[in-house]
Amino acid sequence: MSALKFIALSGTTGVTENLYVYEYGNDMIVVDCGVGFPESEMFGVDLVIPDFSYIKQNAAKLRGILISHGHEDHLGALPFLLKDVKTTIYATKLVGGFIQDKFEDYDTQSPKISVFDPEKDVLTLGVFKVTPFRVSHSVPDGVGFCIDTPEGKIFHVPDYKFDWTPVDGRPFDVAKVATLASQGTLALASDALGANTPGYTESELSIQGRIEAIAQNVTGKIYLTTISSNISRMQQTINIAAKLGRKVVLIGRSIERKAQIAKDLGYLFYPNDLVVKSKQASRLPPDKVLYIISGSYGQPGSALYRLCMGEHDFLTIGKGDVVIFSSDPAPPGSKTNVDFLVDKLIEGDVDVHYYDMQEDLHVSGHGSIGDIETLFALTKPKYYIPIGGTIRHMRAYGLIAERMGAPEENVLELLPGEIVEFGNQTARRVGKVPVKEVLVDGLGIGDVGNVVLRDRHILSKEGIVIAIIHFDRNESVLIDSPEIMSRGFVFEQKYGRILEDASKELARAMQKKKSINANVVKNIAIDFLERYFYQKTGRRPMILPVVVEV
Incomplete structure (x- = not known):
């Protein structure tokens, strides 16, 4: 007899790479398919x-595949999955536009996207009947899902908060959720x-006044940076510019593309003469222009990075100008980049407004304790599954559920790959799907593993x-002393003739061996040089022996 399986393939114990599976018999659906961002020590990983x-x-x-909203950690991995798997993607109109745009960056067949309206549509996907509903988040057109299964209803609500004054005027559809939950909820994954x-997460609307307070007294150029999918923040910034009599310039490929998609689909509004091209803006006084620029996480090569480094093709920045960072705190691996840019800007006498230094210029798109309690009260689930957070976040989520009366055993804190099976209104863990991190390095997918990362770290x-x-393979002897060179190891003027001395010592060590071949020569070189350089310098460079057989 079939049972309902929920598998958190990714997205638990971490805040990115969201990927969840619901399976019953011969039917399976996937919710979200996101990317993660490399740690600072993952050299070369994109x-x-x-x-x-x-x-x-x-x-x-x-x-x-159901996609909840337009952030990269929920849709960014779709091109990689759909290289090998053919299926339909279900999304709202704006999210569908972002997905279509995403695939243009990859050598992958254009995806089949089915756009649904969360106000009225119900999706039938095998045995699953899925009812989407609007949620509030930092990007418009986000949804949660009520998944009706043969075992009962499961609410899947990835990123949300209860924002009663959202920028797009479309709040969380509380009435719909209450109606859907009125006949009982088996589980909530949220x-x-x-x-x-503590408390409730602030409304997105609260940010506009803070940004305006900074902008209204600026006599130079204003640069505001945020993530490209934050259409609400773009709308607020455009509103401020219009009020202050400034033209808006969109800088950066991702910002320009996302803004155009949102405008074309009716999610971003402005008069055509308010947003101008960079060439037109160059003829305007500094106090008549506001730039929305990409690179809020300090990405090398981004528009903001090139501006700060004086490498941008047509933009400059200096004393009297202002940079406003209005995005989530930088994800793992990116904060160092952001701090570098902030320091560079301050050094250049630029007025910088950054979440680590001054006003709170970003509101989280994620619900706080009050929001979580509200969702629990609305849905009244029997089982609780925390997603999209680290272990400490999942544990705190469980404690909230327990304070509201949930038995401890009904909170399912899952590791990546863990399987929960639902049957007869009960849940049990039944094993684990083997999963691993897959690293994307240029065109290589999964080619980079721990060994390669370790080597890059050493380098x-x-x-x-x-x-x-x-090496003379006929006589099994060396031909002259080895030639030793280094890169990034030592400054030879400090360590004298260390490479030349190492060559002579290695040759002597080889001559003591009676019977050697090319493989033995390589092993001797690695072992000897590792010990020799550590004794002389206290460092362990990577040793790469190249044996030329003659």
Whole structure:
């Protein structure tokens, strides 16, 4: 007999790479498919994506992918999954536009996207009947899902808060959720990221006054940076510019593309003459222009980064200008980049407004304790599944549920890959799907593992020593002393003739061996040079022996 399975393939114990599976018999649906961002020590890694192995193995069951909203950690991995799996993506109009745009960056067939209206549509995907409903978040057109299964209703609400004055005028559809939950809720899988934050999360509308207070006294250029999908923040900034008599310039490919999509689809509003091209803006006085610029996380190569480094093609910045950072605190691996840019700007006498320094110029899109309690009271689930947070967030979420009367055993804090099986109104853990982090490095997907990262770490910290060894394979002897060179290891003027001395000592060590071949020569070179350089310098460079057989 079939049972309902919920599998958190990714998105638990971390705040990105959201990917969840619901499976019953021969039917399976996926909710969200996001990317993660590399840690600072993951040298050369561009993105981290979930492990799709389980979905690929069960592709025949897949009835569709539901996307909750337009952030990268919920949709950014779709091009990687759909290279191997063919199915329909279900999303709201704005999110569908973002997804279509995302696929243009990849050599992948254009996806099949089915746009739904959360006000009225119900989706039938195999045995699953899915009713979407509006939620409030930092990007418009976000939804949660009520998934009607043969075992009961499960509410899946990834990123949300209760914002009664949202910028787009479309608040969380509380009435619809209450109606859907009135006949009983088996489980709630919902956002845990704000479970340690007291009270209710502020409205997005509260930010506009803070930004305006800064902008109204500026006599130079204003640069505001936020993530490209934050259409609400763009709308607020455009409103402020119009009020202050400034023209708006969109700078950065991602900002320009997202803004155009949102305007075309009716989610971003402004008179056509308010937003101008950069060439037109260059003829305006500094106090008549406001730039919305990409690079809020300090990404090297972004428009803001190039501006700060004096490398932008046509923009400059200096004393009298203002930069406003209005985005979430930088994700892991990015804060160092942001801090570098902030310091660079301050050094150049730019007035910087940054969440670590001054006013709170960003409101979280994630519900705090009060929001979480409200959702619990609305849905009244039997089982609680925290998602989208670290272990401490999941534990705090569980404590909220317990304070509201949930038995401890009914809170399911899952590790990535864990399977929960629902049957006869009960839930039990039944095992784990093997999952691993998949690293994207340029065109390579999953090619980079711990060994490669370790080697890159050594290269970055200790440098490399290359030993070129000419070896007579007939006589099994060296031909002359090895040629040793280094990069990023030592400054030779400080350590004298260390490389030359190492060459002579290595040759002597080789000559003591009676029977050697090319492989033995490599191993001797690695072992000897590692010990030699550590004794002389206290450092352990990567040793790369190159044996030339003649």
